[in-house]
Amino acid sequence: MNKIIKIGTRDSELALWQAKTVQAALEKLGHESELVPVKSSGDLNLDQPLYEMGITGIFTKTLDVAMIKGDIDIAVHSMKDVPTALPKGIVEAAVMKRANFKDILVHKGLDFLEAEGTIATGSLRRKAQWLNKYPEHKVVDLRGNVNTRMNKLEENSWNGAIFAAAGLERIDLKPDNFINLDWMIPAPAQGAMLVVAMEKDDFCRDALNALNHSKTKIAVHIExxxxxxxxxxxxxxxxxxxxxxxxxxxxxxxxxxxxxxxxxxxxxxxxxxxxxxxxxxxxxxxxxxxxxxxxxxxxxxxxx
CATH class of the missing domain: 3.30.160.40 (Porphobilinogen deaminase, C-terminal domain)
Known part of the structure; x- marks a missing residue:
């Protein structure tokens, strides 16, 4: 029996783009689906750095709960946001082909690189690597979805902010004033999308299995x-x-x-x-x- 697959997603522009990409792939295979946007606690609290909130999977937990309750059938995530241990009963159903895995610096001019400067990022990984290369610089916290963070960069006097290239490219928000940070090692699974389903849901798992990209799956599992x-x-x-x-x-x-x-x-x-x-x-x-x-x-x- 066929069924309409309820796709859970965060409600940011990027998250919706990702969910619609999965929806289009499923529909190409003949499956019906609908999007169910959900706000995560990571999106609701923008005043506190992520690492201070002390919650693993802050961007995925709300969707996990919705899936366990049966409000959604599957959930689409940026794989780098997903904890390495999934909740009991939830499994990986598809790892989509990886996009650009690089970090980029969106800047207001590059003269500051050889002097004092201020960079914005909400990621400890990016902060640590930036300070390793530019110890004289200051790094400030930057939270919110990619649209919010781009706006905050414009509104503040920071010299630049670090973004995942894939996120900006997916919603056509990548500006001309950027440089690739080829020296920066990305987050594990950066640029990859993960679709999860309930372990006992054979219908959804079978449907999603066709979306797996083998090379991406090997790479991100190692990371x-x-x-x-x-x-x-x-x-x-x-x-x-x-x-x-x-x-x-x-x-x-x-x-x-x-x-x-x-x-x-x-x-x-x-x-x-x-x-x-x-x-x-x-x-x-x-x-x-x-x-x-x-x-x-x-x-x-x-x-x-």
Missing amino acids: REFLKKLEGGCTAPIGALATVKDEIVHFKGALFSIDGKQKFEMEKEVAVEEVEGFGSRCAEEILDNGGRELMLEFKKVMKK
Whole structure:
């Protein structure tokens, strides 16, 4: 029996774009669906930095609850916002093809790079990497959806703000005054979209299985395994990027102190058929080379 698939999504322009992309893909396969927009607590509280709110999966929790209650059948997320451990009964149903994974700097001129400057970002990972490269700069908190953050950049005297390229590209908001931060390691699964469903919902899981992109799925699972082994939540200063080419996976991962003064980085390659446990092994290398002590310090700071 066919059914109308209720697609849960945050109600920002970007989240709706992502949900509509999944909706179009499902309809192409012959499935009927409807969008069910939901506000998350991460969207409602814009005055407090994410890491201070102390909630794992702050942008996904509301949709998780709606799915468990049966208000929606599936949910579409930016995969980088999804905790490495999903709630009981909820499973990955599709990993969509990855878009641009890079971070970019939207700026008001680049003279400040060689002098004092102020950069805005709500991400500890971006903050730590920026301060690692530009220790003389100041980094201020910036919250809200991409439209809100772009407006705040215009309204303030900051020199620039850091964004995920994919988010701006998807809703045609990427301005001319940007530079690619090729040196910045992205968040695990940045640029990828994840669709989740209830484990017992065979209909939706079967429907979504056709949307999986195998190379993206391999890459983001390695990155998220790396993150999980380091025991960092979505807000920890951890970067990870895996790319798959000619059946070889190239991985680069790093852990930073919040102030950017400490950096533990590694790079490795592995054959695709040997990826099982690869992310964990890479994380172990970071932990064994000083990262373990840094993660303990980080957790103490987060508990305060």
